[in-house]
Amino acid sequence: MPSHRLPGLVAALLLACVALPAPAQGVLDRIKSGGRLVLAHRESSIPFSYLDAQGRPVGYAMDLCLRLAEVIRKKAGVRELGIDYLPVKASDRLAAIEQGRADLECGSTTNNAERREKVAFTVPHFIAGARLLVRANNPATRLEDLSGKTVVSTRGTTPLKVVDQLNRQHLMKLNLSEASDHQQALKQVLDGQAEAFVMDDVLLYGLIASSPSPADLKVVGRYLTTEPLAIMLPKGDTALKQVVDEEMKRLITSREIHPIYERWFMRPIPPANAALNLPMSYLLRDFWKYPTDQVPF
Structure with a gap:
């Protein structure tokens, strides 16, 4: 390398060092x-x-x-x-x-x-493990029973991704709906907009326990995930x-x-x-x- 380029190279390296972001404070x-x-x-x-x-x-x-x-x-x-x-x-x-x-x-x-x-x-x-929340009078006991029906899960969650994969891999013909939170997903089931809500079973039991009419809902199906x-x-x-x-x-x-x-x-x-x-x-x-x-x- 020509010696006349060294000062410029050194300056560039120094500038790069100065431009490096400071490490985030713990x-x-x-x-x-x-x-x-x-x-x-x-x-x-x-x-x-x-x-x-x-x-x-x-x-x-x-x-x-x-x-x-x-x-x-x-x-x-x-x-x-x-x-x-x-x-x-x-x-x-x-x-x-x-x-x-x-x-x-x-x-x-x-x-x-x-x-x-x-x-x-x-x-x-x-x-936990993901299962299905349905209305108490719903005869469905597994995801396969919901072919052609609307199934809701919460946006950004693992159960939603798993159901989407199962739906595509096994051609279940599910209509997937994304809710912004668990309460909105529960409301879709209660209002008849969705047949089932797929989520971690413990969260489903918690929603049922806190709902005005716990007897109107139930959790069914095998575990779809381990969480x-x-x-x-x-x-x-x-x-x-x-x-x-x-x-x-x-x-x-x-x-x-x-x-x-x-x-x-x-x-x-x-x-x-x-x-x-x-x-x-x-x-x-x-x-x-x-x-x-x-x-x-």
Whole structure:
């Protein structure tokens, strides 16, 4: 290379270095500097994350997130930790974490390989499976019984993708409808606009328990998916993830998570003061024997 080009090359390299974006500040560092923790929550993912009669976010995942917030506060070494709450839907929850608008997503989100390209997950707090919610007088017992009928699921969810794949692969002739949230999907079934709502069974039971007429609805069909549900957090924030993972593992191995589970799945919960009566599944019990954030999906 001619020597007269060296000064220009050096200048270009220096300019490129200056133009490099500064690394994003981690959540712990931001809190040490007086920042607030932002918890994303759902509005109708009963019993994981939803609004009570006073419009406050409550639920199983919310309780876990508040436990995590306390260990984050201690790790950051601050006396008090301000918490902000950000409502999200199924369609924008990943973006809220990926874009830095929220630090933890406290809901019912499935940890899968596609999502791990954009966000991180901690140890699963529940393992669910997608089934069908139909009206009590509907004779359908499986997805194949709904050929030619309208089936609804919530936009941006794993069950919607699975049903779409099954519909195309097996030529089921289903008419798929996308709802913006779980309540809208439930309304489509109640109003007769859809024959079935496909979603994680635990969420379906929660919607039934909180509906004005629980006897008018039922959950049917075999499991279409296996869904390890976990709290989302930013990808690449290793310090935050270590704190969150360690606390989730501690809650599980110490069994402190069990009364939290029982509160939301076995006892009456708001707003209808009805109990889901869902004992812990053998899948979740087995998974929690060796709690890890690594899932085979």
